[in-house]
Amino acid sequence: MKSCLIVDDSSVVRKVARRILEDLDYIVDEAEDGQEAFDKCRQEMPDVVLLDREMPVLGGLEFLKMLRGYNGGQAPRVIYMVTENDVGAVAMALKAGASDYMMKPFDRFQLEAKFVAPEEAAV
Template sequence: MADCLIVDDSEAMRDVAGRLLTGLGHSVRQAAGPDATLDACEEGMPEVLLLDWDLPAMGALDVLRAAADFPVDKRPVIILCATENDARQFALARAAGAPYHVLKPFDRESLRDVMRRAGFEERAVA
């Protein structure tokens, strides 16, 4: 089970991702934007950061740059969420610290797959 922080400016996307991840046995917190993300990380570093590429004001690359300043042993695994299958975008994100990505709209299977690739197995939900 992983402690996940979902970062997306869309409440609907946060809710969908939250339900899917909770259904896979992971714990979930949400942040609507970059500032809330950094605040949530200060309160308690997540194991996984599900990060939307298209954030208002401060974009995903800015969040990734800020995450690079987190202590190495506490840095979350970052999974980029994108609406376009753009190899350049994924390369930029990987170089900035997001080694995994998932395309929106995602479903239970695509989230299960990316979480497994990131090293987090699902847990049975009672």
């Protein structure tokens, strides 16, 4: 099974994303901020990181830079979440190593589209 680390300071976002991803057969872990997420990645690297931009302690962009600089930190697919249509923030995240991005708030369809390959969705 694939694993996903959901990194968001909102417990509601984490709960909603967890429910959707578990339905897609992901093993899910959660972190409330970038520092907690980095600590978890050092223990066990997930396959995918669903990463919020704005968080206390260590924000999403800072976490992303640390992750990509860490041994093995190039492996996870990182989906960067932004709340406003800020092209500059998305561009900085992609430059720092984000694999993809999505807008918040999201619904089940939008999140599943980021995690299910097109050929799997057709089945």
